[in-house]
Amino acid sequence: MNPLDDLKPRYDAVVIGSGLGGMTAANNLAKFGWKVLLCEHHYQLGGLATYFKRKGGHAFDISLHGFPHGMIKSTRRYWTKDISDRIHQLKDVRFINPDFDVRTTFDRADFTRILIEQFKVPAETVEGFFAHLRAMNYYDDDKRTTRQLFDEFFPGRPDIQRLLLEPIAYANGSTLDDPAITFGIVFSNFMSKGVFIFQGGTDLLIQLMTAELKANGVDVRRNVLVEKVMTERDAAGRRRVVGAKLRDTRFGKEADVACATVISNANVKDTALRIVGEEAFDPAFLTAAKAVRVNSSSCQVYMGVREGESIPAIGDLVFTSEAKPFSSTELTDFHTTSRTYSVYYPDTRPQTKVPHYAVVTSINQLWDSWANLNEADYAHHKARIIEESFVGLEKFIPDIRSKVDWAEAATPRTVNRYVRHTGGTSFGTKFEGLKISMDLPTHVGGLYHAGSVGIIMSGWLGTINYGVIVSAKADTYLRDPQAG
Numbered sequence: 001m002n003p004l005d006d007l008k009p010r011y012d013a014v015v016i017g018s019g020l021g022g023m024t025a026a027n028n029l030a031k032f033g034w035k036v037l038l039c040e041h042h043y044q045l046g047g048l049a050t051y052f053k054r055k056g057g058h059a060f061d062i063s064l065h066g067f068p069h070g071m072i073k074s075t076r077r078y079w080t081k082d083i084s085d086r087i088h089q090l091k092d093v094r095f096i097n098p099d100f101d102v103r104t105t106f107d108r109a110d111f112t113r114i115l116i117e118q119f120k121v122p123a124e125t126v127e128g129f130f131a132h133l134r135a136m137n138y139y140d141d142d143k144r145t146t147r148q149l150f151d152e153f154f155p156g157r158p159d160i161q162r163l164l165l166e167p168i169a170y171a172n173g174s175t176l177d178d179p180a181i182t183f184g185i186v187f188s189n190f191m192s193k194g195v196f197i198f199q200g201g202t203d204l205l206i207q208l209m210t211a212e213l214k215a216n217g218v219d220v221r222r223n224v225l226v227e228k229v230m231t232e233r234d235a236a237g238r239r240r241v242v243g244a245k246l247r248d249t250r251f252g253k254e255a256d257v258a259c260a261t262v263i264s265n266a267n268v269k270d271t272a273l274r275i276v277g278e279e280a281f282d283p284a285f286l287t288a289a290k291a292v293r294v295n296s297s298s299c300q301v302y303m304g305v306r307e308g309e310s311i312p313a314i315g316d317l318v319f320t321s322e323a324k325p326f327s328s329t330e331l332t333d334f335h336t337t338s339r340t341y342s343v344y345y346p347d348t349r350p351q352t353k354v355p356h357y358a359v360v361t362s363i364n365q366l367w368d369s370w371a372n373l374n375e376a377d378y379a380h381h382k383a384r385i386i387e388e389s390f391v392g393l394e395k396f397i398p399d400i401r402s403k404v405d406w407a408e409a410a411t412p413r414t415v416n417r418y419v420r421h422t423g424g425t426s427f428g429t430k431f432e433g434l435k436i437s438m439d440l441p442t443h444v445g446g447l448y449h450a451g452s453v454g455i456i457m458s459g460w461l462g463t464i465n466y467g468v469i470v471s472a473k474a475d476t477y478l479r480d481p482q483a484g
């Protein structure tokens with residue numbers, strides 16, 4: 001069947017993209033009773049919350065490394081109890097670098113202990129720091145950077161900067177020079193109770209979410225690219241969403257559907273500048289949208305341990321680096337020595353009959369380092385990062401090479417290919433992108449964006465919560481499009 005067959009001529013809402021933000025928004029709108037069409041250009045749903053399988057029984061998760069405890073509440077409230085009940089804690093987080101060797105449950109109590117005992121920080125400073133973070137809020141419009149925040153509480157302590165920021169840089173791409181709130185909100189979320197993952201793997205999560213979307217009546221279409229959001233001026237001169245142009249990515253068939261709202265889960269710059277188009281916005285907004293910086297990207301190395309083999313428990317998340325001192329620039333350097341190993345033990349997928357182990361190395365990278373490599377250099381550097389990941393892992397598991405029977409690498413180009421994000425961004429845009437995302441409906445009635453943006457609205461929890469917020473706004477518009 002062609003993915004454009006049997007479309008309704010009109011939907012209340014078209015959702016562009018099936019990342020966690022898009023799926024959550026679609027699911028919520030359907031539960032409110034609206035007719036929703038969810039279009040995903042790829043053959044698989046989930047966006048960056050995805051997985052792939054390889055021969056030898058290997059299943060690799062792309063972004064299932066860890067999220068805050070808040071996911072339990074958000075998935076229970078906006079998805080299902082079954083999904084929520086499968087979220088479980090990772091208790092063994094390690095940091096190994098020239099400054100320190102720390103093993104932690106990555107929560108406030110344990111970090112307080114480590115900062116006081118190992119880093120010799122006075123207890124009242126640690127308490128003051130946590131209290132300050134907890135009180136941070138987007139609307140305070142605090143202009144301080146994370147570097148300034150650290151200098152206030154821990155002056156002259158690059159080792160503490162590293163302990164605090166390195167894991168968050170992996171979780172949302174933030175740097176010392178981003179607004180302090182981009183560190184504060186996400187770090188506080190983790191510190192509330194630690195790091196969690198979905199037990200069963202991303203494949204099971206997406207399967208359960210897809211079933212729920214369909215049960216709630218969402219019309220889900222894969223291999224369908226939304227090429228254009230159509231807008232028109234109404235009698236009062238206000239520009240509004242009127243429909244979407246769709247293209248089947250396999251056979252090229254095209255179709256138009258009418259709709260009153262669009263929620264785009266695509267990158268916010270792509271949404272405004274390409275999918276909606278410059279003609280829909282005033283010059284000031286366009287200038288601001290074009291100036292938005294996208295966030296950093298990632299490389300990953302996936303290693304599958306041969307069926308029947310096991311590896312020792314070296315930790316769940318192992319942050320390693322040889323860089324001294326810590327710097328945000330080194331973290332994304334083409335030849336960075338900083339990499340995080342996510343180790344997947346058999347209890348990640350307890351439902352699989354034969355236990356499997358896998359290790360995924362994550363490396364923060366910049367699009368520009370990879371975008372223009374010729375094919376030979378591209379292959380060479382992919383092989384290089386695989387080799388460097390093995391060398392790093394051998395420090396913990398000396399015979400790892402003999403146990404791995406599948407290894408491959410992904411780069412910023414892989415991210416761009418599968419989810420189409422400008423610059424292969426892993427975490428949407430820098431902070432200024434959030435305002436552009438939130439302002440879209442003031443320029444075009446019925447146009448919304450729900451996806452990684454502004455650093456704080458990224459990651460699994462950030463995008464699910466943003467999908468909830470935006471679907472509530474779209475619901476209000478659908479009820480009364482003429483309201484202010």
Ligand SMILES: Cc1cc2nc3c(=O)[nH]c(=O)nc-3n(C[C@H](O)[C@H](O)[C@H](O)COP(=O)(O)OP(=O)(O)OC[C@H]3O[C@@H](n4cnc5c(N)ncnc54)[C@H](O)[C@@H]3O)c2cc1C
Pocket residue numbers: 016017018019020021022039040041042045046047048049062063064065066067171224225226227265266267275298299300362415418419420425426427450451452453458459460461463
């Ligand atoms: C390597 C890596 C590791 C990560 N690790 C973690 C982690 O451990 N914990 C965590 O919380 N977060 C992690 N993240 C971030 C997290 O995965 C993302 O923030 C989140 O999944 C993004 O969700 P989203 O809703 O923004 O949509 P995305 O996942 O970005 O999906 C957008 C979707 O829109 C589709 N699309 C785009 N344009 C169109 C179009 N025109 N028509 C149709 N479809 C379109 C894309 O194909 C895609 O499916 C990681 C990200 C990466 C890359």
